[in-house]
Structures are given as structure tokens and as C-alpha cells.
Amino acid sequence: MKVKIKSNDGHIQKLAEIVGGTRSILYNKEDLIAYDCDGFTLHNHLPKAVVFPNDTNEVAQIVKYCSENKLPFLARGAGTGLSGGAIPINGEVIISLVRMKRLISVDFENRRAVVEPGFVNLKLTNAISDKGYYYAPDPSSQYCCTIGGNVAENAGGAHCLKYGVTTNHILGLEVVLPNGDIIEIGKNGILDEPGYDLLGLLTGSEGTLGIVTKITVRILKNPEGKQTVLAYFDKVEEGSRAVSEIISSGIVPAALEMMDKVAIEGVEAAAFPVGHPKDIEAVLLIEVDGIAAGIDEQINQILEVCRKCHVRKVRAAKDEHEREQWWANRKTGFGAMGAISPDYLVQDGVIPRSTLPEVLERIKQISEESGLRIANIFHAGDGNLHPLVLFDARKQGEIEKALEAGSACLKVCADVGGTITGEHGVGIEKREEMRFVFNDEEIIAQTNIREVFNPHNLLNAGKLFPTPGRCVEIKKEIKDALLKS
Amino acid sequence: MSVTGTEFSESRPCQTRLGNYLWKELPDENKWADCVHCGMCLESCPTYEQTGQEQHSPRGRVYLIKAVAEGKLEVNEQFMDPVFACLDCRACTTACPADVDVGGLIEEARGQIRQAIPLKGWQGSLSKFFLHWLFPHPSRLQSLGGLLEFYQKSGLQKVVRKTKLIHVMPEHLVEMEGIMPEVKTSMRKKYKDQQVIKARGETKREVAMLTGCIMDVMFSDINESTINVLTRNGNDVRIPEGQTCCGALHVHAGDREMGRKLAKQNIQAFENFETVIVNAAGCGCMMKEYAQLFRNEQEWLERAEIFSNKVVDISKHLHETGYEKPKAELKTRITYHDACHLSHGQGVRIEPREILLDIPGVEMVHMPNADRCCGSAGIYNITNPEMAQAVLQSKMENVPEDVDMISMGNPGCMLQMAIGVQKYGRNQRIVHTVQLLDWAYQKESEVREG
Numbered sequence: 022m023k024v025k026i027k028s029n030d031g032h033i034q035k036l037a038e039i040v041g042g043t044r045s046i047l048y049n050k051e052d053l054i055a056y057d058c059d060g061f062t063l064h065n066h067l068p069k070a071v072v073f074p075n076d077t078n079e080v081a082q083i084v085k086y087c088s089e090n091k092l093p094f095l096a097r098g099a100g101t102g103l104s105g106g107a108i109p110i111n112g113e114v115i116i117s118l119v120r121m122k123r124l125i126s127v128d129f130e131n132r133r134a135v136v137e138p139g140f141v142n143l144k145l146t147n148a149i150s151d152k153g154y155y156y157a158p159d160p161s162s163q164y165c166c167t168i169g170g171n172v173a174e175n176a177g178g179a180h181c182l183k184y185g186v187t188t189n190h191i192l193g194l195e196v197v198l199p200n201g202d203i204i205e206i207g208k209n210g211i212l213d214e215p216g217y218d219l220l221g222l223l224t225g226s227e228g229t230l231g232i233v234t235k236i237t238v239r240i241l242k243n244p245e246g247k248q249t250v251l252a253y254f255d256k257v258e259e260g261s262r263a264v265s266e267i268i269s270s271g272i273v274p275a276a277l278e279m280m281d282k283v284a285i286e287g288v289e290a291a292a293f294p295v296g297h298p299k300d301i302e303a304v305l306l307i308e309v310d311g312i313a314a315g316i317d318e319q320i321n322q323i324l325e326v327c328r329k330c331h332v333r334k335v336r337a338a339k340d341e342h343e344r345e346q347w348w349a350n351r352k353t354g355f356g357a358m359g360a361i362s363p364d365y366l367v368q369d370g371v372i373p374r375s376t377l378p379e380v381l382e383r384i385k386q387i388s389e390e391s392g393l394r395i396a397n398i399f400h401a402g403d404g405n406l407h408p409l410v411l412f413d414a415r416k417q418g419e420i421e422k423a424l425e426a427g428s429a430c431l432k433v434c435a436d437v438g439g440t441i442t443g444e445h446g447v448g449i450e451k452r453e454e455m456r457f458v459f460n461d462e463e464i465i466a467q468t469n470i471r472e473v474f475n476p477h478n479l480l481n482a483g484k485l486f487p488t489p490g491r492c493v494e495i496k497k498e499i500k501d502a503l504l505k506s
Numbered sequence: 507m508s509v510t511g512t513e514f515s516e517s518r519p520c521q522t523r524l525g526n527y528l529w530k531e532l533p534d535e536n537k538w539a540d541c542v543h544c545g546m547c548l549e550s551c552p553t554y555e556q557t558g559q560e561q562h563s564p565r566g567r568v569y570l571i572k573a574v575a576e577g578k579l580e581v582n583e584q585f586m587d588p589v590f591a592c593l594d595c596r597a598c599t600t601a602c603p604a605d606v607d608v609g610g611l612i613e614e615a616r617g618q619i620r621q622a623i624p625l626k627g628w629q630g631s632l633s634k635f636f637l638h639w640l641f642p643h644p645s646r647l648q649s650l651g652g653l654l655e656f657y658q659k660s661g662l663q664k665v666v667r668k669t670k671l672i673h674v675m676p677e678h679l680v681e682m683e684g685i686m687p688e689v690k691t692s693m694r695k696k697y698k699d700q701q702v703i704k705a706r707g708e709t710k711r712e713v714a715m716l717t718g719c720i721m722d723v724m725f726s727d728i729n730e731s732t733i734n735v736l737t738r739n740g741n742d743v744r745i746p747e748g749q750t751c752c753g754a755l756h757v758h759a760g761d762r763e764m765g766r767k768l769a770k771q772n773i774q775a776f777e778n779f780e781t782v783i784v785n786a787a788g789c790g791c792m793m794k795e796y797a798q799l800f801r802n803e804q805e806w807l808e809r810a811e812i813f814s815n816k817v818v819d820i821s822k823h824l825h826e827t828g829y830e831k832p833k834a835e836l837k838t839r840i841t842y843h844d845a846c847h848l849s850h851g852q853g854v855r856i857e858p859r860e861i862l863l864d865i866p867g868v869e870m871v872h873m874p875n876a877d878r879c880c881g882s883a884g885i886y887n888i889t890n891p892e893m894a895q896a897v898l899q900s901k902m903e904n905v906p907e908d909v910d911m912i913s914m915g916n917p918g919c920m921l922q923m924a925i926g927v928q929k930y931g932r933n934q935r936i937v938h939t940v941q942l943l944d945w946a947y948q949k950e951s952e953v954r955e956g
Contacts, residue, residue: 047559051584054573055560062543073558100560101545119558139558141549164601165548292605356544359604363539415539 032092033070036114039082040072045120047071056115059097060162061105061450063366063420068109071097073120077195077203077234080116084232085201087114088479095481096232098139098170101162103355103367104448106173106227110483116232118169124148125235133192133210135237138169145238154240157184160444161352172233175225177444179276179351180308182402184241186444188224193237196223196230199480203234210237222470227446228481230474246313247275248320249344252305252327252335253298257281260303261377263330264401267307268374270326272319277402278306278351281381283361284396284409291357293349301333305401306351354398355409362394362411366423369445370406370434377401383433384408391426393419405443406434432457452487525575529621531762531802533614538572540606541565547608550601552879552897553591561588564598564608571615581622589615591893593886594758595879596791596850609851610798616760636885637761641719641751642768648692651723655689681925692722693729694745703733703743710740711827714779716772716793718786718917719751725917731944732785732820738947739829743783748775754792758884762799769796770806773813782813785820785940787916788884791851793817819848821915821939825857832946834953835867839909840942842870843901843923844877845916858915858939865946871906878904882922894922902926911935913942 026037028048037046047053048070057065069092074080087094094114097107109115122139127149134145134156142163145156159178160166166176172194177186184190193207206219223230254260260279267274280288285297285304297304305327309319320337327335338344358365372380381397388395396409408430412423427450431441435457442451455464464486471478471486524532547564548554560566567588573579589612596609625633640646694717697703702712713736717729736743753768773796776782784790794817796810818826842862848854855877862868881887881897905912905926912923912934924936 044557047561049584051570051579051582052559052561052588054579055563055566055569055588058543060543060545071559099545099548101548117558122558162545165545291603293603353546353603356542356546356603359540359542359544359606365542413539 098167195235244310372439547598620760787845787848791847834949
């Protein structure tokens with residue numbers, strides 16, 4: 022189809038023809054600027070164009086065109102990612118998948134659903150809740166983030182402590198490979214097919230191996246009962262001890278969340294305050310779910326543990342409304358930082374639970390040294406810590422300071438035996454920090470896998486891994502030369 | 507950044523600039539400083555739902571507005587498009603964890619755009635006609651109402667429809683013609699010589715009422731119902747003479763100068779009253795935000811704040827001060843639509859629902875996404891008909907089939923929803939919340955008298 026485009030660029034013309042019209046492509050600076058970053062705002066780069074395909078076929082055609090013409094490209098969902106995975110640092114053609122947002126089928130008998138990548142996470146639960154089912158992975162951005170993006174980042178969420186992260190819920194994928202071929206993995210939606218676990222490899226590959234165009238996910242029956250407890254602690258150590266003791270008592274909570282003093286200040290100043298006291302050091306949000314009969318007993322056990330750990334005040338939600346308020350307060354925690362700071366940088370470290378008091382102490386030092394406030398929101402149950410570095414980008418030098426402080430927080434996490442990301446991905450933000458946990462050889466081993474799928478590195482290049490050190494590069498060149506000869 | 511707005515003449519670059527904002531009344535930097543780009547607003551936005559494009563999302567718009575201040579973009583036609591395509595529905599304000607005032611920011615940006623690129627040609631004339639010549643002048647509106655009444659009652663309407671003369675109009679205007687309410691007597695005219703409309707029975711308090719511009723011509727029966735339910739519940743009602751159009755349409759269109767002029771007139775007109783009752787969500791929301799227009803005029807800023815605190819929606823006023831539950835039964839199944847400027851704009855959601863449920867025989871059917879915009883958005887359905895239609899369609903998909911009436915608290919929504927009912931072959935009656943309450947009271951007295 023011939024499309025009238027106000028651009029002299031032949032590529033733009035061709036891409037517009039593939040997606041069938043001016044409404045499915047953006048190429049003016051004024052429109053593109055809204056795509057120069059995602060949820061990570063510290064790097065900005067204009068894309069060449071943004072295209073909005075309607076189906077797998079169009080995606081494949083776009084990819085094929087880009088690949089043949091050596092145009093860098095990447096996929097983007099809702100753009101809520103926090104590590105910059107969808108930022109077009111090489112002036113990519115952005116393939117926006119938000120218009121591929123159909124719920125293709127729901128199979129209650131076999132407990133699975135098929136969605137397109139632009140389908141919003143929470144909408145799946147909303148669509149099946151009347152039948153008593155839900156989709157378990159619940160990143161805090163689930164009101165707006167897409168399942169395609171969840172697959173790319175292997176997204177977690179508050180309830181992943183008990184139910185696992187995205188990868189545990191993916192049964193099949195349709196993928197457009199960087200050369201434009203369409204493949205299916207996990208064809209029949211049966212878990213654990215023979216051969217290599219390609220589903221596992223693709224999930225969390227941060228859009229560097231292929232573009233997912235159809236996703237088969239597992240859906241779960243709603244738990245029969247559910248109860249949530251809120252606990253206030255005067256000391257972080259005590260809250261932290263309560264977390265460890267709850268887990269070691271044998272209870273597997275559906276969620277176990279913690280916020281520190283600065284985080285509490287933020288959520289209470291923002292749109293969903295619930296009246297947390299300002300003078301406590303930690304609030305815990307603990308949820309148990311499952312067969313109704315055992316819930317009360319577990320709740321009593323949790324209350325008991327909290328009291329033993331010198332909790333100031335602890336109680337269970339009086340009704341569903343209150344429970345929802347507590348969760349809205351917690352789940353909007355990141356955005357809420359806008360109420361106490363013009364900008365924030367969120368980090369995503371993982372630490373052994375028992376090291377929390379030590380880690381928080383060291384983060385406090387980082388905060389003092391940098392002069393920037395740091396709030397901590399913590400998926401305490403699985404040790405996934407989110408330090409939020411608060412800064413003002415308008416002040417000279419603060420962006421650099423914030424980046425340094427964030428990196429220092431991750432170094433602490435790695436030093437205590439943890440790692441640098443739990444659920445937000447590496448993107449461009451934590452590329453260098455990969456060196457805290459991998460040496461050059463280990464990084465090369467992984468980029469070698471990327472080369473199998475993405476040999477020309479046109480798809481989302483420059484993400485996930487740091488550029489290898491010089492000597493390793495030379496070693497590799499020698500090795501390649503030897504192999505060729 | 508200190509700018510005293512009165513020092514500058516209109517449509518001339520001012521000395522203080524902010525990036526590429528060169529015109530009087532610079533947008534407020536603090537409004538975008540609150541936005542951390544988290545994206546929680548995306549799914550709440552009707553234009554993002556339709557397009558899937560960032561520049562048509564709340565955070566995208568905020569980002570573009572900021573980009574102009576940073577000098578990355580200029581105030582030009584391409585920038586104008588996303589800023590003017592916003593419905594100003596404020597759903598993003600409800601969704602935003604950081605309370606970013608996207609609506610206020612959009613209006614400020616529109617103010618800059620309209621000074622930089624004044625409307626020309628027929629668009630300019632049309633906008634001048636409506637916004638300057640017509641809405642601020644009750645007498646002209648009434649004359650026009652008279653003409654409309656003549657059109658409807660003289661048989662001319664029938665002739666136009668029969669002779670297919672109607673097909674020369676654009677589609678959306680034809681749809682609008684089809685649902686035009688019958689023009690009745692203006693309340694301002696009716697009570698012109700009456701100082702006060704006394705409460706029936708004991709007077710508990712005195713309130714002043716905004717009759718509105720279009721409201722009093724096209725929807726004077728709602729104004730009448732409002733007066734009835736007020737007097738029925740112990741309110742003496744006054745209709746101050748000097749009042750005028752609230753200015754919402756002007757501010758939405760970027761004409762802040764005229765908005766300010768009208769705001770001042772209303773602030774003065776209602777100065778001596780404690781409570782200002784409004785039955786149109788759009789007007790109520792605007793009047794509660796008058797202070798935003800006077801950021802650079804300290805004296806008026808204070809007066810505006812005092813005034814805004816006195817403004818209250820009719821349903822909230824009844825809910826707060828108490829109302830008698832009607833005794834007669836209205837056997838009807840209804841659903842309730844949250845007008846954006848009532849729910850997102852003023853946080854009024856529970857009050858009208860409780861009033862409706864207090865009417866015996868009223869059965870309420872839940873409307874999914876009840877606080878989703880219907881696409882009316884002031885005059886958006888005239889300026890952006892295509893998007894308004896798409897938004898209306900997704901609204902109508904959520905309106906339950908099996909109800910007799912759709913109740914709401916805003917005249918703009920009433921017109922738009924009436925178009926929806928007609929266009930999609932539905933048969934619901936569109937009513938204002940106070941009308942239902944008034945009918946129940948009337949039925950009660952009929953029963954008593956009969």
C-alpha cells in the first residue's frame with residue numbers, strides 16, 4: 022500500500038507501507054521525543070521512528086526490513102521499565118507493541134491463557150476474575166505494564182515470594198527472531214518440554230534475543246482465603262528479625278514487604294496515604310493466602326512473631342477495603358517519591374535476608390556521603406531491595422551523584438553475597454555493575470549466546486552487558502582467528 | 507521565577523522566558539517536577555487507549571511540555587497537536603501516585619500556544635463568536651435559545667430533517683442536532699425580580715446558585731429541579747445578578763485572559779454568599795480552580811481561594827447538609843456515569859450514588875469503568891469529533907443494556923451520552939441526579955394530594 026508521508030527518508034516510507042498508514046508510524050521530532058526514554062529517565066536518545074504493528078506478520082516484516090537494511094531496532098511495551106531497556110541509544114527504530122493487545126484465548130480447563138505482548142498485566146486478572154482465576158506475577162506497575170515487557174524483564178512483584186516470577190508462569194512463546202523468522206517455543210503450552218529450556222532463556226533476555234509476539238501464560242485459581250497484616254517497628258533490626266523468623270517458622274507468605282522511614286514519608290505525602298506513623302523505622306506488610314482453614318492460625322503465628330520482635334503496633338486488615346488501601350499505598354511507592362523529590366533513581370539489589378540491617382546501615386552511609394536522601398522499599402521475603410535515590414536533575418552534578426550512589430548500593434549488595442538486579446533488569450543502567458558479579462569470561466560466554474540469535478547485534482544493541490575489557494577482546498580476536506584458520 | 511502578569515500586554519513576548527516559552531504566564535515548573543515518568547497514568551488516559559502513543563498520554567504530554575521549557579522543542583503546530591488532543595478529563599490525576607496536576611499544566615501550555623499561534627480564519631471567528639460574543643452574555647444566549655426554540659417549535663426542525671437539508675452538516679453536528687434538548691424558560695429570567703426563592707418550611711441556610719451559561723438555556727429544567735430540591739431541604743436560594751459563564755471553556759481553549767475576566771466577575775458576584783451551588787461538574791471544577799488563574803495577582807489569588815472554598819456541587823451539598831429521603835417510589839433501573847470533572851476533578855463519587863439509592867424503587871446497576879470520559883469534554887466533541895466518537899464508543903460498550911436511565915451530574919456529558927444512546931440504538935433516558943430526586947419529591951406530593 023502506498024502511503025503519503027511527509028519525509029524524504031526512504032526507510033520511513035517503506036516502514037509506513039508495512040504498517041499500513043500514517044497513523045501507525047511516528048517520525049517527527051515532536052512525537053519522537055516522548056520515546057527518548059522509558060521509566061529510566063537518565064539516558065535520552067531519539068529513535069529513528071516508532072512503528073505500531075498490528076500483528077505478528079507486520080512485526081516480522083519490519084524486523085526483516087531493518088535487518089536487511091542494517092537499521093538498529095528494538096521492541097517496546099508500555100515503557101515502564103526501570104533500567105532503560107527500551108531506550109533507543111543507537112537511534113533505533115522502535116517497534117511499539119501496544120496495539121497488539123488482544124486476549125487471544127483463555128483455557129480454564131488447562132489453566133492457561135494466550136495473550137499478545139501489548140496486553141496489560143492486570144487486565145488478564147480482571148478478565149478472568151469472575152471465573153475465580155488470576156494471573157500471579159504482579160509487578161507494582163501492573164496497572165499499566167504489558168505482559169510482553171514482563172517476559173522481556175522476567176518481572177517479579179510483591180506476590181512472587183510464594184508464586185514465583187514471570188518465568189515460572191510462561192508456557193509458550195511466539196517469537197520473531199532478529200532475521201525476521203517466526204518461531205514458536207513451548208508449542209503446546211506444556212511445561213518442561215524436552216531439549217534446552219529456550220523459554221527460560223528468552224524470558225528475561227531483555228529484548229536482545231528476539232521479539233515476543235504471542236505469549237501462553239499459566240493462570241491460577243484464586244486462593245480460597247487471604248489475610249494481610251500491617252506491623253510497625255521502631256527499629257529496622259527488629260523488623261528485619263521478624264522477616265527472618267516468619268520465614269524460618271515455616272510459613273510461606275504470599276507477600277512480605279518492608280518500607281523504611283524515608284519511603285514511608287514518600288507514600289504518606291502522595292496520593293494514597295494510609296496514616297503510617299512518621300517516627301517508625303520500618304513498616305512490614307505481610308500477606309498469607311491459601312485454604313481458608315489454615316489462614317487464621319498462620320496470622321496468629323505472624324502476630325506472635327512480630328510481638329516477640331518488639332513490634333510497636335501490629336494488626337490484621339479489618340476488611341478487603343482496608344487491605345486494598347494498604348496495597349495501593351505500597352504499590353504506588355515508586356511514583357510516590359515524586360511527592361517528596363523531583364527525580365529518583367530506583368535500584369534493584371538482591372541480598373541474603375539476614376544481611377538487611379547491615380546493608381541498610383551501609384546504604385545510610387552512602388546517603389550521607391553523597392548528600393542525597395535514599396528511601397528503601399524491600400520485597401523482604403525474597404531479599405529484593407529497592408533503594409530509591411532521591412535527587413533533583415536541575416541541580417548541577419546531581420544526576421552523576423545519584424548514579425554513583427545507586428551503583429555504590431549495588432556494590433554493597435554484591436559484597437554481602439547478593440546480586441545487582443532482582444526484577445528490573447540490567448538494561449543500560451546496570452551494564453557496568455554486571456562486573457560486580459561476573460568476570461569478563463563469564464560475560465563473553467553470555468554474549469556468545471546472544472550471537473546465536475542476534476548475530477549482527479541490530480536488536481537492542483548495547484544493553485544488558487558491559488563492553489568486555491580490552492584484554493579479553495584481544496583474547497577473543499586471537500581465538501576467533503585461530504578457529505577460522 | 508517571578509512574573510507579574512499585568513505588566514505585559516497580550517500577544518507580545520515577555521522579557522522573562524522559560525526555554526522556548528516566550529509568552530505571558532509561563533507554565534509552572536513545579537508541576538512537571540512532580541512527574542517521575544512512572545507510567546501509572548497510561549491506562550487511565552482515553553487518548554492513549556485509542557492511539558497507544560506516548561505523546562498522547564499524560565506522562566508523554568508532561569514530557570513534551572517540559573521539553574519546550576528545556577529548549578528541546580518549540581511551540582509549534584506539532585507540539586500543539588498532543589496538547590490540544592487531551593480531553594482534559596483528569597483521569598490521570600486520579601491515577602497518579604505523585605499527584606501531578608496534568609490538567610493544570612495542559613491548560614497553561616494551551617495558554618502559551620494560543621498566544622504564540624492565535625486561531626485564524628473560520629476557526630478563529632467561530633471561537634471568538636462562542637467564547638467572547640456568546641457564552642459570557644446571558645441575554646445573547648437567551649436570544650439564541652429563543653431562536654432554537656423557534657427552530658424546534660415552528661416546524662422548521664421537521665422541515666430541515668425531512669428535506670434532508672440536514673445532510674449538509676458534518677456528521678457529528680447532525681448527531682448533535684438530533685439530541686438537542688427542548689428549550690425551556692431560563693431560570694434567571696423566571697426569577698429575575700425575585701430576591702430570594704424561599705425554602706419550603708423552615709429556612710436552615712441560604713445558598714447562592716450558579717445558573718450557568720448554556721445550562722440555563724438548554725437545561726433550564728435541571729436548574730429548576732436544583733432549585734426545587736434545595737428549597738425542599740431548607741435552603742433559601744439566591745441567583746445573584748452579576749454572575750456569568752464560569753470560563754471553563756475559555757481556559758480549556760487556552761484563552762486564560764478571558765477566563766480570568768469571567769472569574770473576576772463571578773468572584774465579585776458571589777462575594778456576599780457563603781455557599782455557591784453548582785450543578786454542572788465542569789463549571790464546579792473550574793470554579794474550584796480559579797486560584798490557578800491568579801498565580802501572578804496576589805490580591806485576586808486570595809479572593810479566588812476564598813471563593814473556591816465556597817463552591818460545592820449540588821450532590822455534595824445535599825449529602826453534607828442533609829436531605830429528606832423521598833417517600834414515593836420511582837420504579838426504575840438506572841446506572842450512574844461519573845462525570846470526569848465531578849469524580850476526577852472534585853472527588854465527588856459516593857454522594858450522588860447515595861442520593862440515588864435513597865430514592866425508593868431505584869435499582870442501581872453497576873457500570874464498569876464508570877469514571878471513564880464519555881468524550882464530551884466541554885467542546886472537545888466539536889473540535890476533535892473523531893477522537894470524541896472513538897471515546898464515546900468505548901464508553902457506550904460499558905453502559906449496561908438493561909437499564910431505563912443513565913444518571914450523571916454534568917450537562918456536557920448528558921448531550922454526549924444522548925448522542926451515544928441514539929447512535930448505538932439504545933433506549934436509555936439521560937437524566938441529571940437532581941432531576942430524579944426532584945421527580946421523586948414531586949411524585950410524593952402528587953400521592954399526598956391525590
